[in-house]
Amino acid sequence: MPSVRLEGVQKRYGDIHAADDLNLEVRDGEYLCLLGPTGAGKTTALRVVCGLTSLDSGKVFIDDKDVTDLEPERRGTALLSQTYSLFPQLTVAENILFGPDIHDLPEEERRRTLADMLDLVRLTKRPDAFPRELSGGMMQRTALARALASGAEVLLFDEPLRALDARLRISLRHELRSLAKSLKITVIHVTHDQDEALVMADRIGLIRNGHILQVGEPAQVYDNPISPFVANFVGQSNFVTGEIIDKGVKTTVKTESGMTVFARPCAMEVGEQVVVGVKIGNTEIAREGDSFFEGIVERVLFEGRNLHIDLLVEGTVHFSAKIPSWRLGKLASGDKVMIKWSPESASVFKMPEKGLREELRVE
Amino acid sequence: MARLERVLEFISRRSIRKGWLALVILFFLSFVIIPTIFVLTYAFTNWDAINSVVLSDPVKMTMITNAIINSFEIAGLVTLIDFMAGLPMAWIMVRKKFRGKALVDTLIDMPLVVPTAALGFSAALFWGIAPGDIVNPLGLGVVSSPLLLLILLHIVFSYPYMVRSLSAILEQIDQNYETAGRTLGASPLTAARTITLPLFRAGLVTGIILCLARSLSETGGTVIALATLSGSKGFNTGPTLIDGWKAIAQTTDPNYNAALAFVSILLIIIALVLMVLIRVVVKRVHLPMGKVWPRPEKLLSRGFFPKLKDSSTMVFLAVMVLLPSFFIFTCVFVFNPTSSGNWGGFGSSIIYSFTVAGVVTLVDLALGVPLALYIARGRSKRLPEVIDTMVNIPLIVPTAALGYSLSLFWVGGNAVNSDVGMLLVILAHIAFTYPLVVRNVTGAVEEVDPAFEETARTLGAKPIQAFRRVLLPMIKSSILAGAIMAFTRSLGETGATRAVVSNANTAPNFIVTLITKAPKDFYSAALACIILIAISYVLMLGLRYFTRRGKGAN
Numbered sequence: 001m002p003s004v005r006l007e008g009v010q011k012r013y014g015d016i017h018a019a020d021d022l023n024l025e026v027r028d029g030e031y032l033c034l035l036g037p038t039g040a041g042k043t044t045a046l047r048v049v050c051g052l053t054s055l056d057s058g059k060v061f062i063d064d065k066d067v068t069d070l071e072p073e074r075r076g077t078a079l080l081s082q083t084y085s086l087f088p089q090l091t092v093a094e095n096i097l098f099g100p101d102i103h104d105l106p107e108e109e110r111r112r113t114l115a116d117m118l119d120l121v122r123l124t125k126r127p128d129a130f131p132r133e134l135s136g137g138m139m140q141r142t143a144l145a146r147a148l149a150s151g152a153e154v155l156l157f158d159e160p161l162r163a164l165d166a167r168l169r170i171s172l173r174h175e176l177r178s179l180a181k182s183l184k185i186t187v188i189h190v191t192h193d194q195d196e197a198l199v200m201a202d203r204i205g206l207i208r209n210g211h212i213l214q215v216g217e218p219a220q221v222y223d224n225p226i227s228p229f230v231a232n233f234v235g236q237s238n239f240v241t242g243e244i245i246d247k248g249v250k251t252t253v254k255t256e257s258g259m260t261v262f263a264r265p266c267a268m269e270v271g272e273q274v275v276v277g278v279k280i281g282n283t284e285i286a287r288e289g290d291s292f293f294e295g296i297v298e299r300v301l302f303e304g305r306n307l308h309i310d311l312l313v314e315g316t317v318h319f320s321a322k323i324p325s326w327r328l329g330k331l332a333s334g335d336k337v338m339i340k341w342s343p344e345s346a347s348v349f350k351m352p353e354k355g356l357r358e359e360l361r362v363e
Numbered sequence: 364m365a366r367l368e369r370v371l372e373f374i375s376r377r378s379i380r381k382g383w384l385a386l387v388i389l390f391f392l393s394f395v396i397i398p399t400i401f402v403l404t405y406a407f408t409n410w411d412a413i414n415s416v417v418l419s420d421p422v423k424m425t426m427i428t429n430a431i432i433n434s435f436e437i438a439g440l441v442t443l444i445d446f447m448a449g450l451p452m453a454w455i456m457v458r459k460k461f462r463g464k465a466l467v468d469t470l471i472d473m474p475l476v477v478p479t480a481a482l483g484f485s486a487a488l489f490w491g492i493a494p495g496d497i498v499n500p501l502g503l504g505v506v507s508s509p510l511l512l513l514i515l516l517h518i519v520f521s522y523p524y525m526v527r528s529l530s531a532i533l534e535q536i537d538q539n540y541e542t543a544g545r546t547l548g549a550s551p552l553t554a555a556r557t558i559t560l561p562l563f564r565a566g567l568v569t570g571i572i573l574c575l576a577r578s579l580s581e582t583g584g585t586v587i588a589l590a591t592l593s594g595s596k597g598f599n600t601g602p603t604l605i606d607g608w609k610a611i612a613q614t615t616d617p618n619y620n621a622a623l624a625f626v627s628i629l630l631i632i633i634a635l636v637l638m639v640l641i642r643v644v645v646k647r648v649h650l651p652m653g654k655v656w657p658r659p660e661k662l663l664s665r666g667f668f669p670k671l672k673d674s675s676t677m678v679f680l681a682v683m684v685l686l687p688s689f690f691i692f693t694c695v696f697v698f699n700p701t702s703s704g705n706w707g708g709f710g711s712s713i714i715y716s717f718t719v720a721g722v723v724t725l726v727d728l729a730l731g732v733p734l735a736l737y738i739a740r741g742r743s744k745r746l747p748e749v750i751d752t753m754v755n756i757p758l759i760v761p762t763a764a765l766g767y768s769l770s771l772f773w774v775g776g777n778a779v780n781s782d783v784g785m786l787l788v789i790l791a792h793i794a795f796t797y798p799l800v801v802r803n804v805t806g807a808v809e810e811v812d813p814a815f816e817e818t819a820r821t822l823g824a825k826p827i828q829a830f831r832r833v834l835l836p837m838i839k840s841s842i843l844a845g846a847i848m849a850f851t852r853s854l855g856e857t858g859a860t861r862a863v864v865s866n867a868n869t870a871p872n873f874i875v876t877l878i879t880k881a882p883k884d885f886y887s888a889a890l891a892c893i894i895l896i897a898i899s900y901v902l903m904l905g906l907r908y909f910t911r912r913g914k915g916a917n
Contacts, residue, residue, distance in 0.1 A: 013743075050821045051820075051821075052817050052820065052821070071375075071377075071820075071825075072817070072820040072821050073820050073821070073822075073823045073824055073825055075821070076823075077821055078818075078821045078822055079817065079818055079821040080818075081814040081817070081818055082814075083812070083814065085812065085814045085815045085817075085818040087815060087819075087832075087833055087836075088837070089836040089837065098819065098822055098824075098832070099822045099823050101832075102822070102823050102824050102825075102828055102832075103823060104368075146822065147822065150822040150823050151823070152821070152822070152823075156821070
């Protein structure tokens, strides 16, 4: 089971940096989700691994062997594109046997592979169907079987669940992951859906502008984001900016509008300009009681289990909270509410060089 | 098996792939593009000859000026008429359903594949006032002006290009725009005119360029039509001038080479400049189409008027296109059979034509498909873009000028023996059919998501395997369609053939000779035309079969 490593990969298209000093290590048998907004260079990273995109500079290693100049067909890295790319003129069985046919395996072995694969992806009843006759889920399973049958030990999923409807998407998350795990293959899964990444990944790699920002286990990325961008992209966050006025067991920050808020301890010094970020789910609002500052309810959105509350808070652009929906009816737009959070749920970041707004921009 | 594996391994090497690609591009440049425009260099190397033979000879100069003016006058008027009659026809074929639509569809395509020599004879007999010895009493016999006759003839074979180009675009235009316009209160005419029509530009450019190029190029039918019209002596178009002078240069007076070169240069330059201008003008100039006249347009959208429009469109198709094409069949009953018919000669000319067309098609496929792949898959790069533009040149250059240029390139414009002649004819036909294959296949490959081949590569397929197993099955029908188009164009070509070797033994040339050279044999010519039409018809059915199947599979 091979590992995959990208070292200092550079790829430019005109002025766009599709990969900018991209470094990534995927361990043996790991399920790694590459998460980032549209245009972040996720797909480029995948194409670099399987050899479909040539590099300007940098190196690609598979199983610690330098494969930078190896043709795609020699790498054993099968790509599953967004639309699955099942060959329309071939049946399910012929699609699955594409790899074995190319490698000219003996008839006996081919038959066994086909039977195994059909069984594995629960398509034993449809080997003679054409791709256009299949449902989205079946197409996806066929594409998976085809990739596995080719002998690939690294699978590259490019938004594999995107074309499916919402319900199926959620049920397939588990299925895809457990299949990969039981076969002990290495997977790089590209997605822009943070929920998907959090549920499926062993580790998540956050990517933006062709550069990896942070790699870590889902809980780590969620709770200990490395920058305001990561904090906001993996689970929405609220931000306030200000200056550190005291540090110790908790950090005290005074905002420009004169409010005082608390956050977890940090390495920055008193007097530094910082951004305090807190997940909207950890933002508490109440009609009365002690608080950091006040806000006015702008909008209440019913989301089923939760209520999403948009707030007007002086000195911030967006401010939201998520509260259980049994509180529906107890808050209405125009109400004044008290806002606070527990200090250990808030992270402190250095003030980004280009300002907070630019940092949070998702292009 | 192991050997095959090794061959695959060898041709999949990056250096071999690069080498093969370089070879294909080199072929394209040195066998298609450079020969096509080589004649332009004649102006620099032999200016003295042009000066002494042409520029200082007022008789030749007048002939050249008149011929070229005639050519562009005919092409311009024909294109205008094609557009006005073709637009409602495109509308009918795309938006309307009626019984017999498939038949009308086939009939519209018919003149595309029939050799223009056959069409020229047929249309001239239908419209023209023929000299005493070939009067067909069933013909209308109303046209005495050669200019008018040629306009009527050129409409026959250029009209389908306009209808096809416009309907191809119309099919892609979402009808919802128009529906939205109607729900906002516009009458059908207003909606169509202000919303859909402005979206036509791309199709209009293609249609106009195809019609102009086809009309400017046409030689065989034009020569025959002029020979079949009494009192047309001395009337020339650019291609017929080349045609006539080539024969003189080859047999009696080699000095005419300079004149030939001069006419070819003029035709090529004017055609290319005109095409560029059209592209710019049609794309840039915006007609004030936004203005609306609600009441008259509403009136014109109702009752009598749409019916009038549709029926007059159908009448145009029948009278201007179909009747002239099929009129030739009546000649079998009217003309006196001649006992002296040279059927052995016709048979061997058909074999000659088929051999040429076959070889040409094979070469086009072998070297055109790789170039098409290169163009379609290299969209973002500079060189494929440049080649993509260059591919159009041989389509635009009048084939008679192309043929002369090519013979100048390979043999210095000299007469050659028949074996070399056949080779030259093949090279000339490759030059103007190669772009047809490349265009067709490029279009088809661009429709296919590159993800298919890329996925195949990551599944372990070498580039050649990915092409053969994945891409080829998807574009097969377009390759076949391109091949059949190339084949029929080669089979029907007269101008390029005669400009290379004026007495080449092709089937269209055989017919031209029957009609223009004594002893004239109109009965045999008519029969030969009918046979050629029949063969072309079978080929077209094949073409439709393959393109239809291609559509069905998607």
